[in-house]
Amino acid sequence: MDLTPLWEWFRWLYGATGVKLTIFYDAFDRQRFFDGFLTSVRLQAACLVSSVVVGVVGAWLQGSRLKPVRLAVQGYIQFFRNTPPLVQLYFFYFALGYYLSYMTDEGLRVALVSNFAWAVICLSLYAGAFNVEIFRAGIEAVPKETIEAAEALGYSRLRAYVYILLPLAFRISLPALNNNLVNLVKTTTISYAIAVPEMLYVANQIWSDEVNVPEMMNVLLVIYVSLVGVVVWIMHKWERALRVPGYVS
Amino acid sequence: MSPAGHVTRTEAPLIHIADVHKSFGKVEVLKGVSLDVAKGEVICVIGPSGSGKSTLLRCINALVPIDRGSIVVDGQEVNDPRLDKLQLRRKVGMVFQQYNLFPHRTAIENVMMAPIHVLKQDRREVESRARRLIAKVRLEGKEDAYPGELSGGQQQRVAIARSLAMNPEIMLFDEVTAALDPETVKEVLVTIRELAEEGMTCAIVTHEMGFAREVADHVYFTDRGVIVEHGPPREFFAQAKDPRTRQFLSQIL
Ligand SMILES: Nc1ncnc2c1ncn2[C@@H]1O[C@H](COP(=O)(O)OP(=O)(O)OP(=O)(O)O)[C@@H](O)[C@H]1O
Ligand SMILES: [Mg+2]
Numbered sequence: 001m002d003l004t005p006l007w008e009w010f011r012w013l014y015g016a017t018g019v020k021l022t023i024f025y026d027a028f029d030r031q032r033f034f035d036g037f038l039t040s041v042r043l044q045a046a047c048l049v050s051s052v053v054v055g056v057v058g059a060w061l062q063g064s065r066l067k068p069v070r071l072a073v074q075g076y077i078q079f080f081r082n083t084p085p086l087v088q089l090y091f092f093y094f095a096l097g098y099y100l101s102y103m104t105d106e107g108l109r110v111a112l113v114s115n116f117a118w119a120v121i122c123l124s125l126y127a128g129a130f131n132v133e134i135f136r137a138g139i140e141a142v143p144k145e146t147i148e149a150a151e152a153l154g155y156s157r158l159r160a161y162v163y164i165l166l167p168l169a170f171r172i173s174l175p176a177l178n179n180n181l182v183n184l185v186k187t188t189t190i191s192y193a194i195a196v197p198e199m200l201y202v203a204n205q206i207w208s209d210e211v212n213v214p215e216m217m218n219v220l221l222v223i224y225v226s227l228v229g230v231v232v233w234i235m236h237k238w239e240r241a242l243r244v245p246g247y248v249s
Numbered sequence: 250m251s252p253a254g255h256v257t258r259t260e261a262p263l264i265h266i267a268d269v270h271k272s273f274g275k276v277e278v279l280k281g282v283s284l285d286v287a288k289g290e291v292i293c294v295i296g297p298s299g300s301g302k303s304t305l306l307r308c309i310n311a312l313v314p315i316d317r318g319s320i321v322v323d324g325q326e327v328n329d330p331r332l333d334k335l336q337l338r339r340k341v342g343m344v345f346q347q348y349n350l351f352p353h354r355t356a357i358e359n360v361m362m363a364p365i366h367v368l369k370q371d372r373r374e375v376e377s378r379a380r381r382l383i384a385k386v387r388l389e390g391k392e393d394a395y396p397g398e399l400s401g402g403q404q405q406r407v408a409i410a411r412s413l414a415m416n417p418e419i420m421l422f423d424e425v426t427a428a429l430d431p432e433t434v435k436e437v438l439v440t441i442r443e444l445a446e447e448g449m450t451c452a453i454v455t456h457e458m459g460f461a462r463e464v465a466d467h468v469y470f471t472d473r474g475v476i477v478e479h480g481p482p483r484e485f486f487a488q489a490k491d492p493r494t495r496q497f498l499s500q501i502l
Contacts, residue, residue: 143347143349145345145347145349146349146351146352148312148345148349149343149345149349149350149351149408150351150363151312151338152310152312152338152341152342152343152412153338153342153362153363153367153411153412153415154334154335154338154339154363154367154368154415155363155366155367156335159366159367163362163366164351167353168351168352168353171353242353244352244353244395244397245395245397245398246352246395246396246397246398246399247352247353247395247396247397248397
């Protein structure tokens with residue numbers, strides 16, 4: 001499909017009204033903005049999935065019989081819940097990132113973990129800490145008799161968790177999870193601070209070059225509203241798919 | 250009219266409980282309970298609320314660890330720290346007062362889950378067995394209903410089928426009709442009686458005295474953590490000796 005007429009319309013719009021949306025009619029800006037958009041989406045998808053995994057595993061460990069394990073999970077949650085995510089990101093990138101790098105013979109410092117990976121790690125742990133708490137609340141809402149029935153059938157603790165506890169707790173947790181994941185999508189923009197070339201970062205480059213701050217701000221807001229809308233829509237679909245007749249979680 | 254009058258007490262009992270003590274914190278719930286259940290025997294345990302009946306049943310399948318004494322199930326010491334709980338629990342099925350079905354799975358899935366997840370049996374083979382069991386508890390047509398769509402009595406029968414799917418040698422029933430409407434109590438009791446008549450070894454905690462009289466080979470009366478009195482149902486109900494038993498029976502009959 002040839003989109004040239006559309007791009008040209010935006011060029012005309014600029015001429016007629018002064019609304020300067022170079023990301024449509026300027027091929028270079030269009031490309032870098034599109035790359036930024038893709039980076040954002042990849043970043044968000046990676047963080048969403050891994051934060052849920054962190055939540056599931058953390059909630060499991062929190063029920064461990066070993067006290068040190070429970071304390072470690074508790075410490076992790078407290079750290080990530082009670083410090084600003086931006087500070088966490090800096091901490092990971094500048095403090096830990098320094099140790100996870102080496103000097104080449106030419107005197108160049110090479111990082112072992114990319115900026116993108118640091119953002120995924122940090123944000124997943126950040127949102128994951130909340131997910132652990134969310135899942136734990138769900139787990140606590142599952143009657144312990146249900147788990148006892150599973151035990152009486154020979155289920156081990158892990159199998160009971162995977163097949164019975166988690167599916168039930170998950171349904172109970174969905175509304176709270178929903179909120180946290182929407183928050184996560186928005187929080188990914190802080191990876192701007194460690195130069196992950198995501199949408200906010202490239203938008204900043206573009207508005208510096210083109211001096212069109214208001215236009216780019218509006219573009220960002222509209223795109224973020226849509227991205228959050230997509231997440232909410234998927235979560236809603238999921239919620240409906242998991243609904244069980246006759247069971248109010 | 251003891252349906253399992255063929256029971257002989259010569260071979261080693263399938264369940265051997267000797268001097269079992271159990272406390273929760275400061276409360277001593279079982280204070281030296283001993284009883285034997287032979288293969289194919291049906292015992293009923295009756296007694297006032299809080300006397301430790303549920304705790305006793307839950308000790309048999311190691312849901313509750315005991316403090317002192319010994320429980321041997323089919324030659325296996327339950328109190329042994331090296332006990333293979335899975336081995337024990339596939340031998341001992343348990344049905345609870347509140348059914349405790351898995352609410353996110355349909356009736357037939359509830360029956361199929363443990364054999365597939367725990368015993369790793371072939372799904373198709375398990376499914377045909379599950380269908381037979383659902384039919385056995387008279388729930389044909391309800392295979393795909395979720396627990397929330399079934400009545401209490403129907404849920405309880407699914408729970409019985411779910412337990413039977415593991416092919417247990419022993420069934421423990423803990424006041425399985427206590428949460429049911431009077432009309433549905435009967436359908437569950439019929440199911441249990443059929444099992445008993447087929448020779449399943451059963452330990453039944455119940456408040457249904459008529460049922461106990463009919464189905465049990467031996468009745469135990471517990472009060473405050475001890476077995477006060479026991480005997481074959483005819484003698485037990487007709488000529489209880491202990492005043493506590495007499496008082497309990499007079500209140501409930
Ligand atoms: N997990 C537990 N922790 C603490 N106390 C318990 C626990 N389980 C049972 N108990 C206590 O042990 C006592 C005996 O309980 P149990 O459930 O065995 O009685 P029961 O004979 O089955 O009574 P009911 O007829 O009401 O079911 C009760 O006082 C109860 O509060
Ligand atoms: Mg009880």
